[in-house]
Amino acid sequence: MANTNAHKTEPMPPSSGSAKRSAMFERISHCLVGLTLAMKGVAKAEHFSEHPLTVLYLFAAAAFIILGTAFHHALEKRIRNFSAFFRVAEGTSLILVGLVLLEKSARLPYFLFFIGTAYLGLGGFEFFTDADSRKRLRPVLLAVMALAFLAAAALAVTLNLLGSRNTWVFITAGVMTVMAAFMLLVRGKAAG
Numbered sequence: 740m741a742n743t744n745a746h747k748t749e750p751m752p753p754s755s756g757s758a759k760r761s762a763m764f765e766r767i768s769h770c771l772v773g774l775t776l777a778m779k780g781v782a783k784a785e786h787f788s789e790h791p792l793t794v795l796y797l798f799a800a801a802a803f804i805i806l807g808t809a810f811h812h813a814l815e816k817r818i819r820n821f822s823a824f825f826r827v828a829e830g831t832s833l834i835l836v837g838l839v840l841l842e843k844s845a846r847l848p849y850f851l852f853f854i855g856t857a858y859l860g861l862g863g864f865e866f867f868t869d870a871d872s873r874k875r876l877r878p879v880l881l882a883v884m885a886l887a888f889l890a891a892a893a894l895a896v897t898l899n900l901l902g903s904r905n906t907w908v909f910i911t912a913g914v915m916t917v918m919a920a921f922m923l924l925v926r927g928k929a930a931g
Contacts, residue, residue: 766808766811769804769805769807769808769825769829770804770805770808772804772829772832772833773800773801773802773803773804773805773808774801774805775836776797776798776800776801776804776832776836777797777798777801777802777805779797779836779839779840780794780797780798780801783797783839790839793839796835797836797839800828800832800835800836803828804825804828804829804832807821807825807828811825820865820866822865823861823862823863823864823865823866824862824866825862826858826859826861826862826865827858827859827862827863827866828862829855829858829862830854830855830856830857830858830859830860830861830862831855831859832855833851833852833854833855833858834851834852834855834856834859836848836851837849837850837851837852837855849895850895850911853891857884857887857888860884861880864876864880878926881922881923881925881926882922882923882926884919884922885918885919885920885922885923885926886919888915888916888918888919888922889915889916889919891912891915892911892912892913892915892916892919893912895908895911895912895915896908896909896912899912
């Protein structure tokens with residue numbers, strides 16, 4: 740009698756398509772951060788004599804982020820906690836760029852401070868938790884981040900209504916609200 744189990748295979752793991760899309764979007768966001776820093780460096784380079792350290796920092800941070808994105812998998816195998824370090828470096832870069840822009844009294848620095856703080860929080864979360872704790876606490880982290888995004892969006896809209904009524908602030912607040920809603924929607928799937 741033939742073995743009927745001979746053709747049975749192991750069950751396939753859930754589709755990794757969403758994981759691949761998520762990784763692709765994360766790489767794109769890292770590259771956009773790096774390119775933004777490089778463009779700000781180019782803009783500041785016109786006044787290199789006035790801001791030499793700022794220009795050098797912007798180019799170094801941009802290179803680190805772009806190269807870190809390009810070689811992420813290779814570096815992750817060699818450097819323990821590279822992903823967490825990478826997020827902390829990005830968050831710090833965004834906050835410092837926000838400080839540089841703050842001297843011009845632009846509105847963008849506040850958004851950069853917020854996003855930079857979010858990156859620092861994610862990096863810290865990865866640094867100070869083990870894999871089991873991360874899996875268990877991920878839905879809580881997503882909920883807290885979603886509430887922070889909603890609070891920041893509400894604050895931005897309120898201050899904008901009381902002040903300049905800048906369209907870009909409303910758009911940014913809308914994007915933050917959509918991001919918060921997305922985080923709340925995927926929160927249940929994050930534990931699995």
